[in-house]
Amino acid sequence: MVGLGRSRAVAFVAPALVLIGVFLVFPAFWTLYIGVTNYRLTGAAAKAPEVVGLDNYRGVLSDPAFYRSLWLTLIYVLVSAAVGQNVLGFGLAWALRGARRAIRRLIESLVLLAWVLPSSVVAFLWIAMLDRDAGTVNMLLGQSPGTAWLVQYPMTALVVFNIWRGTAFSMMLYSAALSSVPPSHLETARVVGSSTMQTLRDVVLPHIRRHALTNTLLITLWTFNDFTPFLLTAGGPDHRSEVAPVYIYNTAIVGGDMGYSGAVSLVVLLINLLLALVYLRAARAGRSS
Amino acid sequence: MSRKRPFDRDASSLGAAGGRAKSWKRPLDRDASSLGAAGGRVMSRRVNAFWGLVAWLVGIAFFLPVAWMVLTSFHSEADAGTNPPKFGASLTLDGYREFFGASTGASPWPPLINSATASIVSTLLVLLLAIPAAYALAIKPVRKWTDVLFFFLSTKMLPAVAGLLPVYLIAQKIGLLDNIWLMVILYTSMNLPIAVWMMHSFLAEVPVAILEAAAIDGARLPTIMRKVIVPVAAPGIAATALICFIFSWNEMLFARVLTGVVAGTAPVFLTSFVTSQGLFLAKVCAAATAISLPVLAAGFAAQDKLVQGLSLGAVK
Numbered sequence: 001m002v003g004l005g006r007s008r009a010v011a012f013v014a015p016a017l018v019l020i021g022v023f024l025v026f027p028a029f030w031t032l033y034i035g036v037t038n039y040r041l042t043g044a045a046a047k048a049p050e051v052v053g054l055d056n057y058r059g060v061l062s063d064p065a066f067y068r069s070l071w072l073t074l075i076y077v078l079v080s081a082a083v084g085q086n087v088l089g090f091g092l093a094w095a096l097r098g099a100r101r102a103i104r105r106l107i108e109s110l111v112l113l114a115w116v117l118p119s120s121v122v123a124f125l126w127i128a129m130l131d132r133d134a135g136t137v138n139m140l141l142g143q144s145p146g147t148a149w150l151v152q153y154p155m156t157a158l159v160v161f162n163i164w165r166g167t168a169f170s171m172m173l174y175s176a177a178l179s180s181v182p183p184s185h186l187e188t189a190r191v192v193g194s195s196t197m198q199t200l201r202d203v204v205l206p207h208i209r210r211h212a213l214t215n216t217l218l219i220t221l222w223t224f225n226d227f228t229p230f231l232l233t234a235g236g237p238d239h240r241s242e243v244a245p246v247y248i249y250n251t252a253i254v255g256g257d258m259g260y261s262g263a264v265s266l267v268v269l270l271i272n273l274l275l276a277l278v279y280l281r282a283a284r285a286g287r288s289s
Numbered sequence: 290m291s292r293k294r295p296f297d298r299d300a301s302s303l304g305a306a307g308g309r310a311k312s313w314k315r316p317l318d319r320d321a322s323s324l325g326a327a328g329g330r331v332m333s334r335r336v337n338a339f340w341g342l343v344a345w346l347v348g349i350a351f352f353l354p355v356a357w358m359v360l361t362s363f364h365s366e367a368d369a370g371t372n373p374p375k376f377g378a379s380l381t382l383d384g385y386r387e388f389f390g391a392s393t394g395a396s397p398w399p400p401l402i403n404s405a406t407a408s409i410v411s412t413l414l415v416l417l418l419a420i421p422a423a424y425a426l427a428i429k430p431v432r433k434w435t436d437v438l439f440f441f442l443s444t445k446m447l448p449a450v451a452g453l454l455p456v457y458l459i460a461q462k463i464g465l466l467d468n469i470w471l472m473v474i475l476y477t478s479m480n481l482p483i484a485v486w487m488m489h490s491f492l493a494e495v496p497v498a499i500l501e502a503a504a505i506d507g508a509r510l511p512t513i514m515r516k517v518i519v520p521v522a523a524p525g526i527a528a529t530a531l532i533c534f535i536f537s538w539n540e541m542l543f544a545r546v547l548t549g550v551v552a553g554t555a556p557v558f559l560t561s562f563v564t565s566q567g568l569f570l571a572k573v574c575a576a577a578t579a580i581s582l583p584v585l586a587a588g589f590a591a592q593d594k595l596v597q598g599l600s601l602g603a604v605k
């Protein structure tokens with residue numbers, strides 16, 4: 001009675017599917033095509049692009065800049081998201097698990113600010129605060145002229161930045177997850193005198209394993225596709241912080257080489273799909289269990 | 290949240306009303322907790338207080354850059370630029386007056402209106418499309434339709450930057466570059482997958498029994514949707530809307546490439562504002578603060594449902 005008939009269900013879902021198909025899936029496939037052409041943003045090749053076969057892919061796969069970009073992306077994702085946000089987020093949730101609700105909410109709000117702000121705002125904030133001459137950080141450190149953080153340590157700055165930016169989500173997710181751990185189990189662990197580490201490993205982790213998995217994969221994907229590093233360092237200096245999305249942007253929009261960039265896009269897309277598959281498998285396993 | 294039983298009161302604020310968080314707080318557990326040795330309790334209370342303090346410090350450290358921005362926005366340019374910074378300087382609204390073009394006459398309203406148009410219209414469209422889709426997928430779905438649901442999810446995992454080139458070329462071809470309605474359509478489709486998932490997660494909480502009761506009473510589908518589902522799922526719908534609004538307002542990559550003078554959104558405007566006015570710290574901070582206000586409000590309003598929504602139902 002309540003369920004829709006098949007035809008009505010199709011009618012309900014179809015508009016959304018069509019829009020997604022046209023504006024998300026179709027462009028992705030077009031990227032595949034652009035990758036086999038010599039399309040350029042301007043000039044003759046912009047008017048009449050030619051199919052150049054797998055040249056772009058050969059170029060990409062033999063380009064040290066591409067591998068450097070992948071390597072930087074890996075570091076960025078692993079250190080700032082998979083480890084940084086995860087650990088700090090869990091730590092905060094754990095530290096606040098016994099706090100009063102109002103206090104927990106207040107601290108969550110403070111951390112959430114960074115997560116909610118537009119990337120152009122946070123980028124401006126960090127550039128201003130890390131500025132060599134007038135930056136607040138250097139002033140507080142009493143350095144003048146100070147360290148040009150974004151130039152001298154671009155990747156470190158990006159990693160710290162992304163931990164600051166994204167920890168809120170992990171914190172809130174783990175905070176919800178920890179509430180699914182029965183207090184009596186924690187109490188028992190304390191009565192029998194197990195250390196915090198033992199409690200975490202034997203009591204807490206089994207309960208939040210699925211949450212941890214979801215969280216890690218979500219923040220991994222978000223960080224992987226995050227464009228904000230461009231606003232902070234634009235991939236520089238000398239490509240030292242050119243993570244994958246920035247690399248694609250720089251080759252396509254700044255460098256104008258759409259074909260080449262399309263090929264890179266496809267490789268990045270495949271890596272993402274691989275991550276997504278891992279996630280979907282894990283999510284399904286969690287659902288059926 | 291109103292369905293919580295008394296014992297659940299100190300459970301998570303993030304919607305512990307869901308499934309398995311419920312079963313554990315039985316009276317027996319409370320007895321168990323009172324058995325804890327008194328000495329151990331004092332000890333652990335101290336440890337807890339210590340970690341609580343650390344959490345406070347981390348929270349404040351996270352907040353500092355934002356506090357700096359807001360504070361500086363209320364300082365005069367002279368105070369904002371000093372070394373060391375004058376945190377206690379007197380406050381003024383000059384930064385905001387300047388941002389709204391008091392002396393230059395350059396108005397920030399067009400980009401703000403662009404952003405509002407793109408975010409609000411796309412959010413409304415997303416709701417219009419996502420609610421029926423999520424309904425069809427959540428309430429007594431045809432079995433195979435989980436695949437459809439996962440298809441929605443998988444499209445969200447396409448890297449946005451990979452779709453940028455084709456969208457740019459299409460927009461160029463049909464003359465929609467630098468047109469805010471292109472952004473409306475793009476933001477709608479970008480947020481749809483996640484909105485369908487979020488709505489699905491919230492609608493799945495509507496008890497089927499209520500729906501069946503309504504159906505037996507002779508209510509037809511539109512009535513059921515309007516009178517039963519929307520009221521029950523209203524907090525979820527609101528949270529979905531707020532999150533979509535935040536994502537569209539903050540979107541930078543597409544806006545940066547696809548818009549220009551006419552359709553530039555507020556975040557894009559801010560980047561060029563920083564470039565041209567970077568020396569006037571108070572003014573730029575005022576601009577950044579003003580542009581952040583809508584999403585800050587939306588973020589706090591959605592805070593309680595944020596994780597449940599974005600974790601795609603994995604966290605209740």
